[in-house]
Amino acid sequence: MEKALHSRDVLLGVCYYPEHWPETMWEDDFRRMKELGLEYVRMAEFGWALMEPEEGVFDFSLFDRAFALAHRHGLNIIIGTPTATPPAWLTHRYPETLNAQANGISYEHGSRRHYTYNSPKFRELSARIVQRMAEHFAEHPGIVGWQLDNEFNCEVFEFYSAADHTAFREWLKAKYGSLAALNEAWGTVFWSQTYTDWEQVHLTRNVPSDSPNPHLKLDEKRFFSDSVISYAQMQADIVRAAAPRHWVTTNGLFGHLDTHKLTNDMLDFISYDSYPMFGRMFPDGGENPLLDRRFSMSLSNVRSISPNFCIMEQQSGPGGWVNRIEQPSPKPGQLRLWTYQSIAHGADLVVYFRWRTATFGTEMYWHGLHNWDNRPNRRTREVERIAEELRRAGQAIAGSRYEAEVAILRDYDNEWDGEFDKWHGGYEWTSTLSWFKRLQRRHIPNDMLFVNEQTTLDQLNRYQTLIYPHPTIIREETAKLLEAYVQGGGTLIIGCRSGYKDETGRCRMTPMPGPLAPLCGVTVEDFTREEPDGSSPSFTLSSQAFDTFATFTSNGFAETLAVTSPDAIVLGRYDNSSYMFGEPALVENSSGEGRTIYFGGVFSDPLVDQLIDRLGITSPASDLLELPECIELTVRSHDKPIFEGQDSGLRIHFLLNYSGQSASIKVRCGATDLLTGKRYVKGAAELDPYAALALVFDE
Structure with missing residues (x-):
């Protein structure tokens, strides 16, 4: 990130749309941005109709003038390719560029993201506008980086136009080579779906009971992802050839897109759009929901792609479109809290939206730093404070990496398959959220680690504990990799519905959990979903393994386990609440230097707490701090000294108070808050509502 951004500071920026405002306002806006402490400005990502008002007629003059003014005021410019919003002349003249729903009904012009990546004409016209932009702006002294498109797959992430059906067939030909191989992978002998000609093959269309072939559905999502990546690669290649001194990124994490592959193939780093108020609008279930703190889980996903990244849109005001999403204004201190939430998780550049x-359009209620009256307000004053703090602390933070010894494993195959397969899809979210929530509440930083064919043993060995909640689809190679991790001393935790599908989504004719069975030391003898009344079998933990006699629910699904390993011990058995009485529900198996825990159910907060205790997982700051649950702890550190006179790398402990109430903490040794310079001595201290600290402890 440091190399890509050419900066040794954590910096701030803002999104700006000069086309929305009279030109007489621009210079005053840029001047005030700089005075506020902003260093970057993002522009142009929705400007196609201005840059090419008629087909083949190009006019960059508006942005020439805006960029010149921004540069004159010392702002670094991030320029967006405008392909998320094709102009009306394009879709009117070339309706084949429009996306369609599965029922064949086409989307129309009038919003955004109404195109399909696979239209040859749209790719041609996209390549041309990007080429002209890149050539025109390549030598502009104020431009430092490019954002490709805007939020790939936001709002619409399924594509069923005629062009997509055609491209899907070509994608399948490359993947399978023959119809015979395709028929075998998809199990088309079922319901007489066998294909005898490639023209018979389509993406999902209207079918009775909404029950298309599940193996087609899985490949369909892989195809959607590859379509985005191919389209983005086209743009990235053009920009890099014409403007090699600029960095290249894109923003967002949206559905049916392997963002890890996208980033690895063509980007310098990923950028993310962080709107924590969504977590308050749509809270996770259960008691004590995470609310805006849940965006720390999203930021952990971002960090799995780029350890240091950019926030291209940081929520700065109340949010809403004219027809949906009514969000309250951030309370005093929340904007600052959310900014440091992003920085604590690895952001080295934060750009406010x-x-x-x-004053017009769909987003006229999606507020920015300023309201329509254009006057300074408490939000701008918060940003001014943040900028001042980062002038003090930015060099100490920039380039440091998030520390974690626990990782939750995820993968795209299971997430995409689980969208359609209700026999496992919802369980991953439930279990992942419980693990993340309890690790958060107990101040144990964790990573998200996405598993794919390129995952290495070295990547796994960075962690003492891995949680892979419900890997229904598991490749033989992945199972061997996990076995090597455990053999080497790692701890692996797995839940129900694991290992019984191969990469095509077909069920294996072997005992569950398939290739994971030897590692887990169990096979699944019986299983059931929850009863129609919502009740699930319950089980009791072994008093020899846990300091509790509590009973826990299997939380939606239950498997009875047969122990197959002499090194396995039963940690919990079903009680008399069901016919499974006495059968193993939770088993720990030793293998080599490590161990695997297999749970025949869906994880819950209380069970996760018990497993954390059994495994002896503790907060890395337990010797330094005593914190209430409302505080999030993250640790960013440098491997090497960054300042003269240092003997080792700096470790920064971020404390984030998500509560609207003050919070009491205990400091066990002296520390300094890098953001304010305030000293904390040993003893009790009070944190204000929505406070954020970056503590460095005395050596």
């Missing part, structure tokens, strides 16, 4: 709230 937006400078001033639009």
